[in-house]
Amino acid sequence: MFGGVFTPCTLTILGVIMFLRFGQVVGQSGILNAILIVLAAKTITTLTTLSLSAIATNTRVKGGGAYYLISRSLGVEFGGAIGVLFFLAQAISVALYIIGFTEAFAETFPSLATHFVAIASLVNLLTFVCVYIGAGWTIRVQYLILAILAMALASFYAGAIADFNPDYFAANLSSHFVDGENSFTMFALFFPAVTGIMAGANMSGDLANPSKSIPKGTLLAIAVTAIIYLSQAFLLGCARPSEELIRNNMVIRDIAVWPIAITAGVFAATLSSALGSMMGAPRILQAFARDEIFKSIRFFGTGSGLTNEPRRATVLTFAIAQVCIVLGDLNAIAPIITMFFMITYGLLNLATFYEAVTKNPSYRPTFRYSHWITSLLGTVGCLGVMFLINWVWATVSIGFIALLHWYIRTREIESRWGDLQSGVVFERARKALLRLEEQSYHxxxxxxxxxxxxxxxxxxxxxxxxxxxxxxxxxxxxxxxxxxxxxxxxxxxxxxxxxxxxxxxxxxxxxxxxxxxxxxxxxxxxxxxxxxxxxxxxxxxxxxxxxxxxxxxxxxxxxxxxxxxxxxxxxxxxxxxxxxxxxxxxxxxxxxxxxxxxxxxxxxxxxxxxxxxxxxxxxxxxxxxxxxxxxxxxxxxxxxxxxxxxxxxxxxxxxxxxxxxxxxxxxxxxxxxxxxxxxxxxxxxxxxxxxxxxxxxxxxxxxxxxxxxxxxxxxxxxxxxxxxxxxxxxx
The missing domain is CATH 3.40.50.12370 (Rossmann fold)
Structure with missing residues (x-):
């Protein structure tokens, strides 16, 4: 639970947004609005985690994480579409995190800035080697990164408490939005920081007891990171004026007692996210390939060694990340990657909603804190956040997944597993028959x-x-x-x-x-x-x-x-x-x-x-x-x-x-x-x-x-x- 779920989820959530953008969120929104933004974002991810926990404790979870859970509930069409999207999102995310690391590295060592692609490629190679060796080795590396992150946070808290100023606190309670910004744009800026809840579920095939580890580890990660973000929102507003919070992306480093710890924390956050994506993406592809939805990718379903490591899929993930690194700036496609994550979360909520509302006798989760109302709220929340972040990319993403769904459906691929589509049809037919029986025959x-x-x-x-x-x-x-x-x-x-x-x-x-x-x-x-x-x-x-x-x-x-x-x-x-x-x-x-x-x-x-x-x-x-x-x-x-x-x-x-x-x-x-x-x-x-x-x-x-x-x-x-x-x- 700790090494396979809590650690990767925590490291992915406490990422670059926390170090480089959260100060701007607090400076513009004000302390009170920033706290509301954190609570709203955490509410959506908590609702999704409740749905994730319900499905994870209702079935034997194998490799593939969210893909496996969605495909076994919503069927081969949605499962296949999510398999493609989630793998690509995770693979390209590796490049995004490595580029983020390299940018921070170049700012710290300006003399090496001219070797940007070479440094990023070297980091990509090292990340690949860590994951290729095996998940056990990678988890041990994550423990080191977690320790560095804890040291960076301790440095920030010590500096923020020392710099506490009641005048700043009073002034920063209210918002100070610059032209064109508001609470919604700040929410959109912050929300990608909390989308790491699937990092543990992606490792489902490597967990000894996924049905217990996934709910406990993910919910614990959400709770711990919520405390960190809420306390940061308060301390940032008490330690610096809003002008500095808005214009200075490295304000956390300036507040910290040991600035070098923050630099190390930025490095650790980006590397840990890259490692998490490099571990998760191959496992999604491996599970997807083994289901033979597309027979042309069966090659990637083969595992290696006693632990069934997806090394072939890892090589492909490395290649995709390297191509993206060579191409350079990925800011143009970053929004749609976030959309792919949000679609995955939304469909996971939808799957749980249908499982519960159709009263399928096979739906017997041991996790008792999920209800069809929470799943429905999670679905609506994910959809709303997508359009809040960027309605254009939200529309494109939904259209893309609809196209994939249509393509798989037209190929008339039959799944070898049961799904809830027959249950949905059964429930509709049952209600229609009862309604027909109640009405007089005419x-x-x-x-x-x-x-x-x-x-x-x-x-x-x-x-x-x-x-x-x-x-x-x-x-x-x-x-x-x-x-x-x-x-x-x-x-x-x-x-x-x-x-x-x-x-x-x-x-x-x-x-x-x-x-x-x-x-x-x-x-x-x-x-x-x-x-x-x-x-x-x-x-x-x-x-x-x-x-x-x-x-x-x-x-x-x-x-x-x-x-x-x-x-x-x-x-x-x-x-x-x-x-x-x-x-x-x-x-x-x-x-x-x-x-x-x-x-x-x-x-x-x-x-x-x-x-x-x-x-x-x-x-x-x-x-x-x-x-x-x-x-x-x-x-x-x-x-x-x-x-x-x-x-x-x-x-x-x-x-x-x-x-x-x-x-x-x-x-x-x-x-x-x-x-x-x-x-x-x-x-x-x-x-x-x-x-x-x-x-x-x-x-x-x-x-x-x-x-x-x-x-x-x-x-x-x-x-x-x-x-x-x-x-x-x-x-």
Missing amino acids: SKNWRPVIMALSGTGWTRPHIPIYGHWLTSGQGILTLAQVVSGDIEDHAERRERYEKTLRNFIAKEELQAFPVVTCNEFLSDGIEALIQCHGIGGLRPNSVLMGWPRDDSRADAFGANIRLIARMNRSVLAMRFLAHRQEDAEADDANDLDAHWEIPPGTIDVWWRGMENGALMLLLAHLLHQNQGWRDNAIRLIRVVENEEAQQEVLKHLLELRTASRISVVPKVIVSQQTASEIIRETSAKAAIVLLGFQTPEEGEELELYQRMEQLAGDLPRVLFVDSAGGMALES
Whole structure:
């Protein structure tokens, strides 16, 4: 805890800002405002640490720190984006800290200022060697740096107490902002000083017990550094006038009893931050590479030695830092690096918020001081600070991470770990179902919830495909298979049958759910599915099935639809002549493209009243809503025996079109021919024909089958409809 978390966090927080810029914050803001700035900044980092502690104690933390925690919560897209950003931010930060060290070194030894790049490169090399040897060696070096830092602080406190002046204290209580500055700009100047809370978490793979070390070490570092900054704000305001605090960046050195200690402290602060980033960045890259989100970087996932040191990733970090050092001034990209850190902290808070608010049973952190409210406040705080520091870079950074998220998502990379996205969806669905259940069912809200008895899908593809067209974007489709026979033989294979259906859904890109039941008899299976499948308002209201191929199956078919009608479900029976041909059936399992082809012609609805007509017309409309069916006009057809009734019926159909708001072409046929002859002649070139029927009484199954077969004749595609009601065209 002390060496792996507290020390790197403390050394990163007590950095260059404290030595070179905090005097300006106090001079311009005044003592009281400076204290408020420190407290506000510490509040945000404390909230983030509470979130960090909750996640760290909820899962086994491996290498990668914030990347590992975020990816395991928010998923591969956010995790991958954070992996890229956080590694680059840490790697470039090495160069920033080394350049800061070199600038202080050049001011102390002006004769060496002409060798700036050489000195910075040498320091980068020494930092790299320390880290390459191993984390244990680096931690021992940090102990020395921590001792130097403590000596520098002691020198400052001794000098500040000796120089205490009540007049300065009274004058510096209020603010003395120069032109263009205010409390917000001073907050933006100070805040990067406290963004070192992840230094310990980045070492998660090297900690003996990260779930205990990370919360204790990070919170202790925040508390200690808060005391230091608050006491400095008070003492600086009591030791020097505001003018000197504002203009003199080395005012802390001037106050100190031993100025050389402050110089050593500046060196120690910059070197410790460089070491912390040089240790953290490779471990992020190593964890990221091992997850194989981008297979091209798997090379960097390999560890070395008994401690699994990320030496390959360390070499890359050194190279990136060296390139940045050679390029020179990094002030232009420094703001966006801070933004990357803030995005990481914000997403960490967001991950904890979602874990808590979705009430995921797997979210059981042993750290008890985090709540979804604190996580939400941390998220909002991080976002607010980003725009407060620099709204332009904040917008660019958010846009960049959104682009990375989109790129990873479009590559459809599947994570090998669980995340909370399914939990978020589950919680939304749960609340929506409860809300739907509380509301009264009304015909205006009727939607097709179709259970298609599709078999495996491959053998009768026209059933699931037309089911998809009838529900796409409007309702819910379930592909159901009833496996009949000896239950003991089939029950253990039920998962395999369901997997076959799932594969069919995935291959054909259907918006559907699979369900399989094993029963001794087909009718028992259908009854079980209708009664038990679905939940609340999402229970099936229609059953889509195939029409019998011959009259030998008429009795069983009639019994099944009688069962469905008795359970108040609509029956949709698809008669597809091409499926009756044995050669076509053999091709179905291999090539389904032909079934997806939209046939030319009209969508013919044969109207005989509202009993079945309302559902038939609504189904025709739903079919027509599909992009491929937009050119197939809906014809609403009715037959009358004499011309006197033609105008009256046509008027009725036009009124029906207006009331239903469905674009149809009404057609009234005057004929003395039989119904079967009229239907065959009129709809010979139709894409699909919708005909209503009545569920047969017991003993009338064959008669129904033969009558409907005669009506359909040689029409290639007919949908027979027996409506159970529940919808209204005028709604």
